[in-house]
Amino acid sequence: MQIVLAILVGGAFGFVLDRIGATNPNVITGMLTLRRLRLMKTILLAIGTGSILMFGGQMLGLVEVGHMSVKAAYIGVFIGGLLLGAGWAASGFCPGTGVCAAATGRRDALFFIAGGLLGAAAYMATYPAWKASGLLADIAGGKVTLGTVPGSAYAGIWAVSGDLLGIVLGLVFVLVAFVLPEGIGGGHVQEMPAE
Amino acid sequence: MTLDWKLGGILLGAVFFAAVLLVKPIGVSTQFVILDGIVADAVSPDFITQTDEGWTSTNAYMAKSSGKYAASAAGPLNYGFVFVLAMAVGAFLSSMLRGGVPLAERRAPEIWRANFGDTPWRRYAVAFAGGFVVLYGARLAGGCTSGHMMSGMMQTALSGYIFAAGAFLAAVPTAMLIYKEG
Numbered sequence: 401m402q403i404v405l406a407i408l409v410g411g412a413f414g415f416v417l418d419r420i421g422a423t424n425p426n427v428i429t430g431m432l433t434l435r436r437l438r439l440m441k442t443i444l445l446a447i448g449t450g451s452i453l454m455f456g457g458q459m460l461g462l463v464e465v466g467h468m469s470v471k472a473a474y475i476g477v478f479i480g481g482l483l484l485g486a487g488w489a490a491s492g493f494c495p496g497t498g499v500c501a502a503a504t505g506r507r508d509a510l511f512f513i514a515g516g517l518l519g520a521a522a523y524m525a526t527y528p529a530w531k532a533s534g535l536l537a538d539i540a541g542g543k544v545t546l547g548t549v550p551g552s553a554y555a556g557i558w559a560v561s562g563d564l565l566g567i568v569l570g571l572v573f574v575l576v577a578f579v580l581p582e583g584i585g586g587g588h589v590q591e592m593p594a595e
Numbered sequence: 596m597t598l599d600w601k602l603g604g605i606l607l608g609a610v611f612f613a614a615v616l617l618v619k620p621i622g623v624s625t626q627f628v629i630l631d632g633i634v635a636d637a638v639s640p641d642f643i644t645q646t647d648e649g650w651t652s653t654n655a656y657m658a659k660s661s662g663k664y665a666a667s668a669a670g671p672l673n674y675g676f677v678f679v680l681a682m683a684v685g686a687f688l689s690s691m692l693r694g695g696v697p698l699a700e701r702r703a704p705e706i707w708r709a710n711f712g713d714t715p716w717r718r719y720a721v722a723f724a725g726g727f728v729v730l731y732g733a734r735l736a737g738g739c740t741s742g743h744m745m746s747g748m749m750q751t752a753l754s755g756y757i758f759a760a761g762a763f764l765a766a767v768p769t770a771m772l773i774y775k776e777g
Binding site for chain 2: 402403405406407408409410411412413414415416417418419420421423424425426427429430432433434435438439441442443444445446447448449450451453454457463464467468469470471472473474476477478479480481482483484485486487488489490491492493494495496497498499500501502503504505506507508509511512513514515516517518519520521522523524525527528530531540541543544545546547549557562565566569570573577
């Protein structure tokens with residue numbers, strides 16, 4: 401059953417990533433240079449929509465709170481984010497969209513995946529040094545959510561209802577998605593070359 | 596033929612929601628480690644071994660958290676790995692249905708050509724180096740754009756916000772520096 405769900409949800413995710421332009425390095429780069437922000441609007445709306453549905457569903461008892469999976473906070477999250485950001489901007493791919501872009505026939509995405517496999521292997525080899533450095537040690541409680549979600553395995557930073565805060569933040573994401581302009585100056589590359 | 600951002604955003608949000616409703620939040624970058632583990636174990640069969648309690652590896656990272664990565668590499672027909680393979684199939688179907696990616700684009704994206712001309716091998720070198728840094732960073736962070744940024748911020752995870760701050764802080768200046776045209 402899990403495998404069937406993996407095929408259905410994974411397939412839908414890949415399909416939608418392609419349809420919103422996320423498999424296209426022109427679109428990703430346009431977003432990261434702030435010239436074309438349509439994808440940013442899409443992603444913000446998606447995070448907001450997902451958040452409202454998930455926390456709303458949890459409040460109504462329709463969504464299993466135990467399905468939440470919160471990752472730990474540590475200094476390495478920030479350093480890793482910086483590294484990922486630099487490579488993301490240079491290549492126009494992130495791990496998921498790189499795999500999807502390769503499937504659409506983009507040759508550079510195959511090189512991205514090859515580099516990614518080597519990069520992951522390099523991390524596997526250097527993991528003990530990171531571990532010893534203390535940069536992987538939990539900060540601010542590690543696996544925490546901003547509010548306190550009833551019935552979840554994770555602590556909250558603030559005592560406010562994590563469900564309500566999740567819905568409020570979800571609405572903020574949606575609001576920002578609508579307020580954000582479609583682009584900030586410049587740019588002439590077509591997002592989807594005509595053919 | 597990019598979807599209208601409102602429709603696209605709601606559809607993508609619905610996929611995030613479906614994932615957490617049915618199984619667990621979406622994540623991708625771990626599967627690069629799993630594929631590395633599968634390859635390493637094929638080359639050197641002692642890389643992953645079975646124990647009384649489960650699986651372990653000679654690599655400390657594969658063996659961490661009671662060998663959960665080692666177990667996934669030993670049995671790749673698991674949710675996370677199949678999920679990423681299915682993503683590729685979904686993207687392939689979508690691209691076919693919209694007429695496929697033009698040949699020139701497949702060779703090198705338009706924004707690359709606008710900045711650096713017809714230099715596909717330079718582009719492939721940058722994509723390779725970019726992939727290396729992206730996955731190294733993602734593993735250091737414990738997740739990528741999917742797991743930390745989208746799934747993490749959706750769940751109001753502190754780590755998701757820390758990750759997104761780092762990623763955009765580096766990505767925006769880097770993109771502006773490299774891609775002055777287009």
